[in-house]
């Protein structure tokens with residue numbers, strides 16, 4: 001087994017300053033971290049990433065945060081300007097909204113692209129510093145799509161035998177991708193990797209469609225499970241690898257006495273009610289206002305739901321410095337206020353709203369304690385909340401209402417109640433359907449979903465990706481391939 005080097009913008013924790021030389025360490029939230037962490041803990045390796053603060057990295061706090069990690073951590077520092085223009089800017093005001101089909105939310109500020117390349121160069125330097133010839137270099141997510149190009153521009157990629165990349169978020173269809181000012185430069189950069197992994201078949205299809213339309217000198221060769229693109233005398237493999245969760249760890253955690261007791265307490269707090277769980281990072285792609293509107297419509301239409309259900313909506317703070325995230329939170333606050341103002345009685349409030357992070361036990365408690373999970377992103381790479389909910393249903397009970405636009409829908413459609421998150425009426429129907437679903441049907445659906453989540457877990461995901469990566473020929477071509485042309489705008493982008 002070659003050494004694994006994972007490269008991502010996020011490390012599994014974020015440092016935060018609480019005063020001179022005082023630091024807090026907070027576990028990072030989100031799909032990428034919760035998938036990669038158990039894998040590196042299991043296999044060992046190196047994780048290169050950003051510890052979440054701008055400026056110099058406090059070495060003592062870092063050593064403290066990584067002491068028992070079980071793998072090596074190599075931090076990459078970002079200045080304040082880089083954080084603003086690379087992380088908040090190009091990554092989260094350009095790529096994030098565009099790749100979630102929300103192009104009206106994009107801020108195509110030209111300076112962001114420069115910062116994006118510079119920070120990707122910095123990551124390439126970190127890989128060069130700690131990489132060896134036989135390492136398996138696995139770069140993650142939309143922040144770092146330029147890393148392989150940066151390595152090839154430094155002409156060192158031939159020493160690193162496998163350069164691979166996995167995109168955790170969706171890849172958009174051509175008509176949306178075409179709006180990106182750097183469309184050709186970005187595709188060229190992605191084609192400098194040897195293996196490109198996406199979450200779903202839909203994303204692979206979209207990516208290849210963009211390659212065909214934008215890169216006239218690339219050839220898409222085969223239509224087997226793993227597709228091949230020929231570009232600049234190289235073969236790039238492209239496939240879908242749906243990310244999973246550490247099923248056993250979730251299931252085990254959910255059976256613990258403390259979680260059982262807390263879940264029981266949660267249920268008795270709302271006697272006679274079915275509990276519906278909404279759990280999301282604060283993000284406009286998650287469809288929270290649409291979900292609240294659907295819940296309001298369901299209460300308006302169906303009197304049996306009034307006093308019979310409670311929606312526990314937990315919103316985990318995220319990217320709070322981006323103005324659009326503030327506006328979005330205000331919208332959620334207002335909708336919750338409206339629903340509770342209209343429907344609450346002296347003994348019942350329809351929405352329990354929390355704006356905070358959850359620790360692990362708290363998370364498991366909510367998965368175990370809630371009868372229905374309401375997971376309705378407008379678009380999502382995968383959505384691991386849906387899978388975690390299934391893993392924690394140790395009694396095989398519970399209903400998952402799931403957006404058809406979450407990557408997880410491809411795997412969970414046989415058991416979930418699928419909805420279009422833009423269709424408020426349909427989502428209101430789904431609430432009633434879930435509320436009335438008999439035990440037999442709930443259990444049959446949940447068992448089907450659990451089987452899939454169990455079999456296609458996070459270790460299966462890693463193995464299938466590494467297996468695909470092992471097909472990359474590591475023999476260095478006798479004649480070195482042409483070094484990627486340095487980034488240069490063309491009339492196409």
Ligand code: F6P
Pocket residue numbers: 010029030031032033141168169318319381
């Ligand atoms: O895949 C999207 C992602 O990078 C995931 O790690 C996670 O869902 C989220 O975004 C985390 O966001 P951030 O790193 O900006 O806090």
